[in-house]
Amino acid sequence: MTDEPWVPVPAGSGFGIENLPYGVFARPGELPRVGVAVGEAVLDLAGLAAAGLLDDRRWFASGSLNGFMAAGRTAWLAARARITQLLTDPAHRSQVEPHLIPLPQVELLRPIEVADFVDFYSSIHHAANVGQMFRPHANPLAPNWRRMPVAYHGRAGTVYVSxxxxxxxxxxxxxxxxxxxxHGPSRRLDFEAEVGFVAGVPSAPGHPLPPAAFRDHVFGFLLVNDWSARDIQMWESRPLGPFLGKSFATSISPWVVPVDALEAARVTPPAQDPPVLPYLRHDEPWGLDITLEVELNGHVIARPPFASMYWTPPQQLAHATVNGAPLRTGDLFASGTVSGAEPTERGCLLELTWNGTEDLVLPDGTTRTFLEDGDTLTIRAHAPTATGARLTLGEVTGTIHPSPAAPAPAMAGGRRPITGGHP
Known part of the structure; x- marks a missing residue:
């Protein structure tokens, strides 16, 4: 057996043997099942398990990763090691090859059943830019921002696959x-380029998790686009936080990259000043050298660096559970907008156009301040591996459509015209 896969992996694909992200797929006329991306194919784990090649507890003949995620890190590591063995030992090729399906032949589905959704606000550059826009004569960072990872609870039911x-x-x-x-359609529709992580092993109510527990509870990472209607958000966020301006849609990538696949990408995060409280301290460096790429209508408009994020994923997990709130399988935690120090590293149009006051000029000569109907927004990301190759977190993409059902005009007395069905 060698360390090289016998499966063809095109140069630069990002789906090499160091990655092996999990997802859920379906072929026409077949039920969804769990697979792993490798090269230009998806490896059918349900098929491998049925053939006796992979240990299974009915995890993989499933429409979500939740059962496997709840099994815990011992099961995750064992499955990853076995899949690696099957893909690198030529002796297994004849048995495994029938379970490799070309990606164009499958539909990629939402990989997880989302339990709860939390979106953080962890980029100091993003927070400072937003503060400068809306509080130009005050400290752009609120007094609590450097003390704890600020977040809001989103809506799990509107988390959609790419x-x-x-x-x-x-x-x-x-x-x-x-x-x-x-009242009307949002005039300031925006994207937010983010990285998220998803919980596998739950925790007990009343028992906060320390940052050191991250690997034992978190299954993996994925890309997130927290679509934002800035005009709705700004009006409703006085004094409470985001609600309808955020809850209409959040998009996630179809592949979940295991935590262990990103070991080589861990870097020292930015220094935190003042020192954090004890429950947020951890000794390991948990910044991640992930570079995002944002593309609008085929044109790259930003490359935000995730390594610049002020608050780390383990700190986000610790803060989310410090009040005793239990962790549930399928809990999704997003980083908040990823932005760097440079103008070309800003992860949303709010920053790229400075709240619509500066046109973003695309290479084809068109301009944008916020998203227009028909626009397609794609976020990709990659990270280094121990071998010097790059792994990909895949992509999350979405196209803006006009509302399919604008509210009907009100009639006298507050009634609306009857258009069919029951009054």
Whole structure:
């Protein structure tokens, strides 16, 4: 057996033997099942298990990763080691090759059943830019920002897999020059380039998790686009936090990269000043050298560096459970917008256009301040491996569509016209 896979892996694909991300797929006329991406194919784990080549507890003949994620790190490591063996030992080739399916022949589905969704606000560059826009004569960072990872709870039911159409949301919005709010489609639709992690092993109520428990509870990482209607968000976030401006859609990539696949990408995160409270301290460096790439209508508009994030994933996990809230299998935690120090590293249009005051000029001569109907936004990311190759976190993409059902106009007395069905 060698360390090289016998499966063809094109140069630069990012789906080499160092990666082996998990996902859920289906072929026409067949039920969903769990697979692993390798090269230009998906390895059918349910098929391998049925053939007796892979240990299984009915994890893989499933429409989600949740059962396997709940099994714990011992099972995760054993499966990863066995899959690596099957793909690198030529003696297994004749048995395994029938379970390799070309990616164009499958539909990639949402990989997890989302339990809860939390979105953090962990980039100091993003937070400072937003603070400077909206509080130009005050400290751009709120007093608590350097003390704890700030976050909001999102809506699990509107977390969609990459490629799902994104419909422009309706809501209340009021521009600065308007005296009264109006109701209508968002005029300031935005994306947020983020990296998320998903919990596998749950925790007990009342028992906070320390940062050192991260590997034992977290299954892997994926890409997130937390779509944001900035005008709706700004009007409703007075005084509480995001609600309808965020809850209409969040997109995730179809592949979940195991935590262990990113060991070689761990780097020292930015220094934290003032020192954090004891429950947020951890000795290991848990910055991640992940570079994101944001593409709008085929044009790269930003390359945000995840290594610059002020708060690390283990600190986010510790803070999310410090009040005794239990962790559940399928809990999704997103980083918040990833932005770097340079203008070309900003991870949303709010920053790239400075709240719509500066046009973003694309290479084809078109301009944007916020997203328009028909726009397609794609986020990709890659990270280094121990062999010097790059692994990919895949991509998350979405195309903006107009709302399919604008609210009907009200009639006198507050009634609406009957258009069919029951009144």
């Amino acid at each position: 490629g799902t159409p994104i419909f422009r949301p309706w809501g209340q919005r009021r521009e600065e020059h308007e005296l009264e709010p109006t």
